[in-house]
Amino acid sequence: MSDINTSTQVETHTTGLRERKKHLAQTAIEEAALRLFQQRGYEHTSIQDIADAVMMSPRTFFRYFAGKEDVLFASVRAPLIEGLATLERMEPGTSAHEALRALFSYVATRYQQQQASFVVRFHVAMQTPSIASLYLYGLAVTEPAICDALCSRLESATNRNEIRFLVAIYMAALRVSVEEWLEQEGSSDLATLLRDHMDRISSLPRRKRRLRERFTHGA
Numbered sequence: 001m002s003d004i005n006t007s008t009q010v011e012t013h014t015t016g017l018r019e020r021k022k023h024l025a026q027t028a029i030e031e032a033a034l035r036l037f038q039q040r041g042y043e044h045t046s047i048q049d050i051a052d053a054v055m056m057s058p059r060t061f062f063r064y065f066a067g068k069e070d071v072l073f074a075s076v077r078a079p080l081i082e083g084l085a086t087l088e089r090m091e092p093g094t095s096a097h098e099a100l101r102a103l104f105s106y107v108a109t110r111y112q113q114q115q116a117s118f119v120v121r122f123h124v125a126m127q128t129p130s131i132a133s134l135y136l137y138g139l140a141v142t143e144p145a146i147c148d149a150l151c152s153r154l155e156s157a158t159n160r161n162e163i164r165f166l167v168a169i170y171m172a173a174l175r176v177s178v179e180e181w182l183e184q185e186g187s188s189d190l191a192t193l194l195r196d197h198m199d200r201i202s203s204l205p206r207r208k209r210r211l212r213e214r215f216t217h218g219a
Helices: 002-040 047-053 068-088 096-113 115-126 137-153 160-183 190-218
Strands: none
Touching (some): 002 068, 096 160
């Protein structure tokens, strides 16, 4: 039994060490790439340039990132993937609105923590026509995973098409909030911007009901 416990501890330590080294390598690549993108421009920076800056081969670079776009966009998508864990902790009776508010509030907090990096990425993307439209809209690739997590976890999430629509609305609120935040050079509070937009989403049924009543009384 002691040998088994020792083996498990060694394996856990090795896995943890491997993950830390991977994270350090990814961080070094991202920092070097962003610096080069600012200095030379995105389109004039090659994979070889980035690899040389961190003293690794292009082949090693591809162990961590699929390409330059991945370096630029990875930190945009990562918090959304991490945030799926918040859905796993939700009580089955939680509404889809409550779950999505918790998820996107988590994402906004993570983005705020990376404010300086996000501003740099935003400017690099906006100065590069070939990728400008992909920067924030790249968030949409995470929508199916969010739908899957909601449908598998929440009892209230029974209509997948309805959930897909709801996820898309909240994703739009995040995108608009991030755009406003970045256009203001991160001077505003992203969480507050997002909360205001999410409050508008939550109030839509009430507004629709009031509008219907107004038309009914007017008739």
